[in-house]
Amino acid sequence: MWFAGRLPAIHYSQSDLVSSGKHQDLATGQTIGMRFHSAKVTRHADAKPMHLGHSIKADGRWHILAFAGEQSFMDNNCQVKALCEFLQNNPLSPIQRFTPNGADIDEMITVQAVFQASHREVEVDDIHPLLQPSKDRYGLTDYEKVYSAICEGTSFYDKRGIDKENGCIIIVRPDQYVADVLPLNDHDELTKFFEAVLNPVS
Numbered sequence: 001m002w003f004a005g006r007l008p009a010i011h012y013s014q015s016d017l018v019s020s021g022k023h024q025d026l027a028t029g030q031t032i033g034m035r036f037h038s039a040k041v042t043r044h045a046d047a048k049p050m051h052l053g054h055s056i057k058a059d060g061r062w063h064i065l066a067f068a069g070e071q072s073f074m075d076n077n078c079q080v081k082a083l084c085e086f087l088q089n090n091p092l093s094p095i096q097r098f099t100p101n102g103a104d105i106d107e108m109i110t111v112q113a114v115f116q117a118s119h120r121e122v123e124v125d126d127i128h129p130l131l132q133p134s135k136d137r138y139g140l141t142d143y144e145k146v147y148s149a150i151c152e153g154t155s156f157y158d159k160r161g162i163d164k165e166n167g168c169i170i171i172v173r174p175d176q177y178v179a180d181v182l183p184l185n186d187h188d189e190l191t192k193f194f195e196a197v198l199n200p201v202s
Contacts, residue, residue: 026182032178036178037160040154063110064109065172066167080115080167097200
């Protein structure tokens with residue numbers, strides 16, 4: 001069937017795959033149950049302006065996007081750093097529980113981070129190892145997981161309603177729809193979400 005106008009946007013209702021929206025206010029421009037709403041960011045590795053949505057591949061993997069709050073980049077109070085520590089090292093983390101043995105660390109769930117600082121203010125040596133994983137048979141480092149929200153004079157946070165003070169976690173499904181928005185430090189709810197949709201490895 002041919003349509004003269006735009007197709008109506010799909011908005012999934014609450015289920016195991018779509019949260020109730022309790023923390024929607026942390027990302028008002030990323031409606032839970034709707035397709036991830038992209039905007040430009042600057043990739044840290046090569047200072048390339050790009051749409052953040054283009055980094056989210058529809059390849060069967062889940063995506064955790066960590067948007068930093070006002071804390072300094074990767075210092076002791078940085079909640080993105082604390083999230084990375086939990087995801088990489090805690091046996092209760094969804095990455096530890098649902099990644100097959102011997103697989104790349106982002107085989108099932110990818111983690112990317114967006115910071116409010118300019119890409120020039122981010123030192124590569126300070127980036128958490130989870131955001132620079134060694135992958136594939138040759139152990140090559142993946143440098144394409146860290147972004148600056150600032151691009152071409154505007155901020156992703158402003159365009160997409162991300163809470164600048166607190167930041168947030170956005171869980172994006174394999175079909176590129178937003179499944180949940182959570183506080184950066186809510187590791188328990190992050191764990192519970194994935195417990196409902198993935199099976200632990202044996």
